[in-house]
Amino acid sequence: MRWFITIRYLLSHKRQSLVCIAGVTISVTMFIAMSAMMAGFTDKFIIETVESSGHITIKDEPRETRTPILERAYPNPNAMLALANVKPRDTIRKIDNPTGLVHALETMPGIVAAAPEVFGDVIATFGTKTLNLNIYGVEPEKQISVTTIADDLLEGDFQRLRTTADGVIIGKGVADVLGARMDDSITLASATGGKTSARVVGIFRTGVTPVDYSRGYMLLSSAQTLLDKKNIINQIVLRTRDYTQAREYAAQIEGVCGYRTESWQESNANFLKIFSIQQVITYIITGALLVVAAFGVLNILIMAVLERVNDIAILRSFGLSRLDIGVIYTLQGLLIGIVGAALGLGFGKLAVEGLRRIPITLEGLIRSEGLLMSEHASQYYLSFFAAIIVVLIASAYPAWRAAKYDPVEVIRGAH
Amino acid sequence: MAPTEFPLEQRKIPLLAAQNVHRILGSGESANPVLRGVSVQIARHEYVSIVGASGSGKSTLLYLLGGLDRPSQVDAERKAFDPPSRVFINGQDTQSLDDTALASVRNEQIGFVFQFHYLLKEFSAQENVCLPMLKLGKLSRSAAMERSAELLKQLGLGDKIRRPANRLSGGEQQRVALARALANEPAVLLADEPTGNLDRKNTELVAQIFVDLASKGQSIVMVTHDGALARRARRMVTMEDGLIVSDQTPS
Numbered sequence A: 001m002r003w004f005i006t007i008r009y010l011l012s013h014k015r016q017s018l019v020c021i022a023g024v025t026i027s028v029t030m031f032i033a034m035s036a037m038m039a040g041f042t043d044k045f046i047i048e049t050v051e052s053s054g055h056i057t058i059k060d061e062p063r064e065t066r067t068p069i070l071e072r073a074y075p076n077p078n079a080m081l082a083l084a085n086v087k088p089r090d091t092i093r094k095i096d097n098p099t100g101l102v103h104a105l106e107t108m109p110g111i112v113a114a115a116p117e118v119f120g121d122v123i124a125t126f127g128t129k130t131l132n133l134n135i136y137g138v139e140p141e142k143q144i145s146v147t148t149i150a151d152d153l154l155e156g157d158f159q160r161l162r163t164t165a166d167g168v169i170i171g172k173g174v175a176d177v178l179g180a181r182m183d184d185s186i187t188l189a190s191a192t193g194g195k196t197s198a199r200v201v202g203i204f205r206t207g208v209t210p211v212d213y214s215r216g217y218m219l220l221s222s223a224q225t226l227l228d229k230k231n232i233i234n235q236i237v238l239r240t241r242d243y244t245q246a247r248e249y250a251a252q253i254e255g256v257c258g259y260r261t262e263s264w265q266e267s268n269a270n271f272l273k274i275f276s277i278q279q280v281i282t283y284i285i286t287g288a289l290l291v292v293a294a295f296g297v298l299n300i301l302i303m304a305v306l307e308r309v310n311d312i313a314i315l316r317s318f319g320l321s322r323l324d325i326g327v328i329y330t331l332q333g334l335l336i337g338i339v340g341a342a343l344g345l346g347f348g349k350l351a352v353e354g355l356r357r358i359p360i361t362l363e364g365l366i367r368s369e370g371l372l373m374s375e376h377a378s379q380y381y382l383s384f385f386a387a388i389i390v391v392l393i394a395s396a397y398p399a400w401r402a403a404k405y406d407p408v409e410v411i412r413g414a415h
Numbered sequence B: 001m002a003p004t005e006f007p008l009e010q011r012k013i014p015l016l017a018a019q020n021v022h023r024i025l026g027s028g029e030s031a032n033p034v035l036r037g038v039s040v041q042i043a044r045h046e047y048v049s050i051v052g053a054s055g056s057g058k059s060t061l062l063y064l065l066g067g068l069d070r071p072s073q074v075d076a077e078r079k080a081f082d083p084p085s086r087v088f089i090n091g092q093d094t095q096s097l098d099d100t101a102l103a104s105v106r107n108e109q110i111g112f113v114f115q116f117h118y119l120l121k122e123f124s125a126q127e128n129v130c131l132p133m134l135k136l137g138k139l140s141r142s143a144a145m146e147r148s149a150e151l152l153k154q155l156g157l158g159d160k161i162r163r164p165a166n167r168l169s170g171g172e173q174q175r176v177a178l179a180r181a182l183a184n185e186p187a188v189l190l191a192d193e194p195t196g197n198l199d200r201k202n203t204e205l206v207a208q209i210f211v212d213l214a215s216k217g218q219s220i221v222m223v224t225h226d227g228a229l230a231r232r233a234r235r236m237v238t239m240e241d242g243l244i245v246s247d248q249t250p251s
Helices: A002-012 A014-053 A069-073 A098-106 A140-146 A172-178 A220-226 A243-257 A269-307 A309-317 A322-356 A377-404 A407-412 B008-012 B058-065 B099-109 B125-136 B141-154 B170-182 B200-215 B227-231
Strands: A056-059 A111-126 A129-138 A153-156 A167-171 A185-190 A195-204 A215-219 A235-240 A261-263 A361-363 A367-369 B016-025 B032-042 B047-052 B086-089 B110-113 B188-192 B219-223 B235-240 B243-248
Touching: A002 A014, A002 A322, A002 B125, A014 A269, A014 A322, A014 A377, A056 A243, A098 A111, A098 A235, A111 A140, A111 A172, A111 A220, A129 A140, A129 A172, A129 A185, A129 A220, A140 A235, A167 A172, A167 A185, A172 A195, A195 A220, A215 A220, A235 A243, A243 A261, A269 A309, A269 A322, A269 A377, A309 A322, A309 A407, A309 B099, A322 A377, A322 B099, A407 B058, B016 B058, B032 B058, B032 B243, B047 B058, B047 B200, B047 B227, B058 B086, B058 B188, B058 B219, B099 B110, B099 B125, B110 B170, B125 B141, B125 B170, B141 B170, B170 B188, B170 B200, B200 B219, B200 B227
Parallel strands: A129 A215, A167 A195, B047 B219, B047 B235, B110 B188, B188 B219
Antiparallel strands: A056 A235, A056 A261, A111 A129, A111 A185, A111 A235, A153 A195, A167 A215, A185 A195, A361 A367, B016 B032, B016 B086, B235 B243
């Protein structure tokens, strides 16, 4: 009987009901489209970063800076200590016994592959153009087992690093800035005085702009010579079975080997933080839309209650309780919420598919052809249930107000 | 229907009983005592009219007897009435029932008819009559609709059962309201000025329906200003200033 009355009330004021439903539908549609877009960019960034740079990187440094020797000798925090003319010992930073460590890591559960690298900064010059370049000295066979950089090549072949003396593979952004093309020779100069003329044997595009504009790969031995780091390995890159577990693996490895071990999440913490903030902003904007829709429902239901005061009196007279009356108005809110949210899911899906097909090239933090849309079931669940709950909350006041009416006062004409 | 059909113990309990009923509207200095200690009993199969001037408290008494309102329990000085101000429906103290239980009593045992018809305008005549039955839940929806149509037919509205309530004339609307009040075969029909808003022809029609119902054993309590209508009842209670001043059963 409650449903019978509820549905009839909603159908008898079709226009108002449709306005309420439309408000909910629009807010759910907007939520799905915006969150899919945000997730699209975030997912693309994560995937490209993870795939092109590895899941975990072991660096040639301890996580904690060493306690100064004087403070080790005098641990009392109140002691006044002073040292003058300190000259730190000039130590060569490197990972000790990298081959043994790589072998040990490769046998660890959850680790798929490990690749040693030497990393350093050089200045690349081609004609009149110069650019700072992060050079990664790699063993091509191992590198392609920890990253997908070989798949990102637009031109050339990763194995040519092996066959070409002083070959270099550079990012598309680097190539564009320098104006270099395949088989051009670019000059690479390191801070320690090393200099070489390297031949471009490949150009890659990961889609992550900072990587494409700053990275170059050389053969490990060539890079070691260029960077004056003979036989030195200063980082090891790992690929895990499940990149979402990288943080846990990294902590485990760091505990064993003692070197600072960064998961991709830690390496990109700043970007991930920005994405989190963007996600919060998306939720606030779409949440505000939902609140506006909820106020629409509140307003229309209050009007409906005021219009039907006589109905409430007569329903009470033939046996409906205050609870029944409250439930009838709550059900109206619930139905508006369910129908509006369900339509919102459909329109949201259409919006996602429509936006995905817009032919547009974006180049910012990441580069993409078309808008990146990433759908997660959670977006749909969240928007559906959030819409229903917010609308239910909005209908609580009209329902309470309807239930509160004293039928005798209404019949006496007090209302 | 003869009284002997009821079990003996049930016959002893009055259908409706008011015991020292007070009703004070408002509070403090603006307190308005509408009923000032009314005691009355209505037996089964009685046809009672309540008459009195405007403001004498007759409608208030009717709403209290039907469990639509509750009697005041204390006077303006917060002192409890002695004996307690109580209304009993079929022996059940309405004061002991919560809102939901009292609503169930109204649904099962009381049929209300008001001066201003109070139909749900978004529902057809048949649906209006059907609603109390759906609330009671003893009949399926189709059976309830069937019974609604039958009741409307009995009251001369067989050709208008599907018409929206707001497209019926005043007299027709009042007959629909009457059919709705009878839908759950209530123990008593409580009518508040049922002809107060009708023309002479419809007044006569509705009055005759009440007489017919009473002759079939339906208990009826009717508040009216219409002396002629009141005299058709078998018992006439007169109220004045919140008190019963006469309670006559014409020979």
